Amino acid sequence: xxxxxxxxxxxxxxxxxxxxxxxxxxxxxxxxxxxxxxxxxxxxxxxxxxxxxxxxxxxxxxxxxxxxxxxxxxxxxxxxxxxxxxxxxxxxxxxxxxxxxxxxxxxxxxxxxxxxxxxxxxxxxxxxxxxxxxxxxxxxxxxxxxxxxxxxxxxxxxxxxxxxxxxxxxxxxxxxxxxxxxxxxxxxxxxxxxxxxxxxxxxxxxxxxxxxxxxxxxxxxxxxxxxxxxxxxxxxxxxxxxxxxxxxxxxxxxxxxxxxxxxxxx
Numbered sequence: 001x002x003x004x005x006x007x008x009x010x011x012x013x014x015x016x017x018x019x020x021x022x023x024x025x026x027x028x029x030x031x032x033x034x035x036x037x038x039x040x041x042x043x044x045x046x047x048x049x050x051x052x053x054x055x056x057x058x059x060x061x062x063x064x065x066x067x068x069x070x071x072x073x074x075x076x077x078x079x080x081x082x083x084x085x086x087x088x089x090x091x092x093x094x095x096x097x098x099x100x101x102x103x104x105x106x107x108x109x110x111x112x113x114x115x116x117x118x119x120x121x122x123x124x125x126x127x128x129x130x131x132x133x134x135x136x137x138x139x140x141x142x143x144x145x146x147x148x149x150x151x152x153x154x155x156x157x158x159x160x161x162x163x164x165x166x167x168x169x170x171x172x173x174x175x176x177x178x179x180x181x182x183x184x185x186x187x188x189x190x191x192x193x194x195x196x197x198x199x200x201x202x203x204x205x206x207x208x209x210x211x212x213x214x215x216x217x218x219x220x221x222x223x224x225x226x227x228x229x230x231x232x233x234x235x236x237x238x239x240x241x242x243x244x245x246x247x248x249x250x251x252x253x254x255x256x257x258x259x260x261x262x263x264x265x266x
Contacts, residue, residue, distance in 0.1 A: 008040035042242030057212035091215030107179025127249030129266020192219035
């Protein structure tokens, strides 16, 4: 087994790329982490290249916030909801139960609060637009998949350039949130299924990239050819092929070997 590794050497974007004739990728990641942490790196059992499919989490990955926490602030419940969110992302709580509980706390909140929250609180993660635009310019399909809500994910996806969105739908009656969801919940299993099904539509064994930060992203990260944990919780970071601890999202482009003069401003 040949192993490919890319390690970001500094914030200027210089990357060390090495190919080893054999070995265990997980062992190499541990060794590099020991000597370079915090680090931006990617270790792979196959040559690192541009993926045909990019699937990403939204909250705290493509945007800098957790939408449900910010929305809860308008109901005076941010601390309570954020505490549940943090435990769920750490993998300490069942995601579906935690989401159901948090959504229930939002019952009675006017629907137009979402637009206010989106405009006032939600901002793209640095480098997100360039990452998506550059991958698309290379023929990569881009999908945003979130355990959050279409009310937020649809405008975020449009802003960042994602081609498809998968998320949850809040139930609204008479202009107010009911505290429920429409249909099934997008959990870790759904995220993984989206990646697998989208990849199959593109052909056999196409290279895929997944990014996320929380425990509910782990199955998706593990199923991808290259799973990268972005400023992630420990469980997600340990499950990934690589991670971004220091740089912004454009560090992923460097780790994939895409030269800066080929980056596309989003």
